[in-house]
Structure formats: structure tokens, C-alpha cells
Amino acid sequence: MNQQQFENFTASSLYCEKCKAAMPVRERLLLVLPDREIFDYLCTGCGSSVGRREITAGEKTLAQAMVRRRPRRGAAHQLTQ
Numbered sequence: 053m054n055q056q057q058f059e060n061f062t063a064s065s066l067y068c069e070k071c072k073a074a075m076p077v078r079e080r081l082l083l084v085l086p087d088r089e090i091f092d093y094l095c096t097g098c099g100s101s102v103g104r105r106e107i108t109a110g111e112k113t114l115a116q117a118m119v120r121r122r123p124r125r126g127a128a129h130q131l132t133q
């Protein structure tokens with residue numbers, strides 16, 4: 053079995069040129085087209101774009117199912133007034 057393809061689909065860390073290391077990334081919706089959506093991957097260390105992914109209409113339902121499964125990140129959300 054080849055697990056590499058699955059890893060690519062759920063990339064959570066990518067190599068960052070600026071940080072010179074594999075960094076955890078944040079997925080951001082960049083562009084919505086009639087037949088696909090384009091996501092940008094931003095380095096959580098320096099905020100620069102380190103990758104991009106296109107999701108076609110067919111893949112979208114699969115991606116949404118995976119997002120729904122992922123638990124929310126609450127730790128980075130704490131704000132003091």
C-alpha cells in the first residue's frame with residue numbers, strides 16, 4: 053500500500069524557504085471558482101505562502117468530511133482584553 057498519496061492530501065507541514073525547515077501550515081481559502089476552490093498554505097512561523105492546493109468539486113465533499121472530523125484548535129484563540 054502506498055500511503056504517500058494520502059499524506060500529500062492532508063499536508064499539515066511543508067518546507068518553508070524563510071524558516072529553512074518543515075513548518076506546520078495553516079490552510080486558507082484563496083479563490084473560489086465554479087468548478088474548484090484554491091487553498092493557500094501559510095507557514096505558521098513567518099506567515100509566508102509555502103504551497104497551494106486545488107480542490108475540484110468531486111474532491112470537495114471528501115475534504116469537507118475530513119475538516120468536520122478534525123477537532124477545533126482552541127489554544128491559539130485565547131484573548132485578554
Ligand SMILES: [Zn+2]
Pocket residue numbers: 068069070071072075095096097098099100
Ligand atoms: Zn516560515
